[in-house]
Amino acid sequence: MTKATRPILLFFPKTGPDFLEPPFGLVSLGTALKQAGFDVHIIDARIEDYKQAVQDCIKKGTLPLFCGVSSMTGPQIFHAINISKYIKRAFPEVPVVWGGLHVTLTGTQSIQEPFIDYILRGYSDHTIVQLAEAIMRGETELMGIDGIVYKTPQGIRSSANLPNVDVSLLPEPDWGLVSLPNYVNSLYFQEPTVYMFTSRGCNHSCTFCYSVSVNRRKWQGRSVEQISSELDSLEKLAPFEVVFFHDDNFSVDRARLTGVVDILKRKKKKFVLSANCANIDDELLDLLANSGCVRLDFAIETGSPLILRRYNKGFKIEQALTALEAAAARKIPVNLSFIVGHPEETRKEIFETLDFIDLVKRRWPDVNIIDIKLLTPYPGTPIFKVCEKLGLKAPGSLAEWGEYYWNSRKLIWSPEADLCVDVSFVSLFAFRYNHLHSDFMILRWVYRMLHMIEGWRWRKRFFAFPVELRAMHLALKTYNRLLQYFNYGWL
Structure with missing residues (x-):
């Protein structure tokens, strides 16, 4: 039996070049919300289409109670921004809540963005439930919830730091x-x-x-x-x-x-x-x-x-x-x-x-x-x-x-x-050659050549004129620009 018919959507944005591991933080928060009686859904944008999750709500005529977005400093921020803007276009009245390490450390700066309504700082296993209940009741005074940053007509408000959760x-x-x-x-x-x-x-x-x-x-x-x-x-x-x-x-x-x-x-x-x-x-x-x-x-x-x-x-x-x-x-x-x-x-x-x-x-x-x-x-x-x-x-x-x-x-x-x-x-190439592999023959050849060159540089302690490094960075920069242009993600 759920407390509300309106679902809560928790989004984990793409992270860039990384191995696929579980969204640990969202699972912990989702568990707390589910145990409190809320209908919660986790959308991992690394393996799922986050737009489809939003469109499904539109088709069902269901308005989310709020949408949570995880944030880590670095490339994930770009994807978190895109997700938040998409949510705001689809549901202008639905609150967007950011959490995660980045906004824990930069809360008062990050809340300035128009697509963020609330920020939860620290481990929010309890506070996310308190916020969900407050939103469900239509409350606007939230200073009783520790570790929250939010906007009011009078300006930005930030509550006391969240105590460590046992x-x-x-x-x-x-x-x-x-x-x-x-x-x-x-x-x-x-x-x-x-x-x-x-x-x-x-x-x-x-x-x-x-x-x-x-x-x-x-x-x-x-x-x-x-x-x-x-x-x-x-x-x-x-x-x-x-x-x-x-x-x-x-x-x-x-x-x-x-x-x-x-x-x-x-x-x-x-x-x-x-x-x-x-x-x-x-x-x-x-x-x-x-x-x-x-x-x-x-x-x-x-x-x-x-x-x-x-x-x-x-x-x-x-x-x-x-x-x-x-x-x-x-x-x-x-x-x-x-x-x-x-x-x-x-x-x-x-x-x-x-x-x-x-x-x-x-x-x-x-x-x-x-x-x-x-x-x-x-x-x-x-x-x-x-x-x-x-x-x-x-x-x-x-x-x-x-x-x-x-x-x-x-x-x-x-x-x-x-x-x-x-x-x-x-x-990277002198020691990790065995970990760098590819299904493409040309990349295997490039890795092999770089392993030989960088191994020689390491042994001779010769780091001058790193033309291969400059070429690699130029190639990656160009590739990243193309990915940005086509909105595919970040390498």
Whole structure:
């Protein structure tokens, strides 16, 4: 029995070049709305025609109670704008509600747009239900709802910050709200893989991470029993063999981690998780090695002790090497990720990272180097404020934020911006050749040639005259312009 006959539509816009994973946030919000008695529908624009969903409402003569739109900084913003404008043209009187990480950090700026009526900041599992009930009752005074930004005739109003939501008190995600088989894939492994979040937040304070301002160094996890129940629910909807845990930090609570691993072992499931090197010890690695861990991810970020301190990662280079040695001894596959572009990172520190990677590959050839990303300062992070003082100008509108995305080439704050861009490009093809594949022969040939060239550049530390990089960026820029023109999406 639903509270209202008017449906609530939740849209997840396209994201650009990314693997297809579930719209976790919308599933959580949809679950809360459904349990409160609302008729909720999730439209994933990456695999569905969002216009068709709107047209279906028109054909039925049904006016949505409101339409929610998710937002991440970068290309998804463009698609979120298009969806919102389309909704407003179809239903001028229907409120459009934006949520997600981007508007959580830029709420008072984003609400200026004429196609946004409300913004929900933070984890809105409770507040989205409160807003739905207020809209249903026709209420306009909403300051009693925490974490909301909205327009009034007197101007923009913003309520108190939303307190952290205890995830252990939330209902199990209702995966029946989406077609789960669409998100179970074999992209990373040869076996069907499902993706999960079992916690929110992180107890560390990395200076480039959104979690510092959003979660305020708070970590909250769901219980072992809750995780086991969700695994059973997922299995019924779409059988899988591997669980990919997307938690920001899975290793905070050792007792919980041990319990989850035991559950997975009993269910005969393999798994992937990420951990901070400071939390790694022999006992944990023994547990993982004997329980089906098929990959362990470490975000090392840099080989420079100075920059590691500036990032406030919470471990030392020596701890990273010790963790790698111990994982290799137990034959646990490891992925490493790195970043260049810190404001204090000179040529010396950049080459320390390159030397560290070479050391790792000499000692443990099977360790996978994902690539070296460019530092992208996101709003609300400590590093963003530092970069602003060095010339970074925050975008002034949503459309400008759509062009602001990870691995941007505009490192205005960096003393070695060009070198950082070149190193990042070289690392992509020098280390990830086996991950770059195509059904087109000409692209396979291009990848093979770039792998040879960038491997030589890496070995010789010769990053000057990167003509292939300039050609690649020109080709991608042209391709993106064509995609924009035909409204197909973004690469």
